[in-house]
Amino acid sequence: MAGAGAGAGYSTAAGASEEQEQAQAQISLGEDAEQVRGGLEELREQGWVLDGDGTGIQKTFYFRTYFKAVSFVNVVASQSAIKKHHPTMTVGLSSKDIAMAQHCEEGALLMGAVHEAQGKKCTPPSVPLMGGPSGKSA
Secondary structure, X not given: OOOOOOOOOOOOOOOOOHHHHHOOOOEOOOOOHHHHXXXXXXXXXXXXXXXXXXXXXXXXXXXXXXXXXXXXXXXXXXXXXXXXXXXXHOOOXXXXXXXXXXXXXHXXXXXXXXXXXXXXXXXXXXXXXXXXXXXXXX
16 A cells, blocks of 8 residues: 555545546556456445555545544554555555555444544644754754
8 A cells, every 4th residue: 555554645635636536556566457456446435545646545534532543553553564564665556555455444443433524633732742843942
């Protein structure tokens, strides 16, 4: 999943842009193109879209609480480590991307993903974190 990891690409645009709708899947060399396309079509039915250049897929998931969102990220990170698949480093769409997206769907269901209107989107804190820039000169 080039650009596929909650925060690293599994969650970006809430809907498909015109560019995403027109993108052609750029399938990695050595992959069974028919198998990847079949998995991609199933994922599109669940709201996944190709990224702008067709090398990755993405979807935004929403959760009612911050804890559920963080738990979802951990579910995805665990599977990413097991599969030895760094979502942002693939050169083209692969069967690993399809498998990871399917895992995200399962994890989102397990963690209680909700529709956008029912969920909250995490935002950075409005105050500087420890060790971050404070706006004061030393």
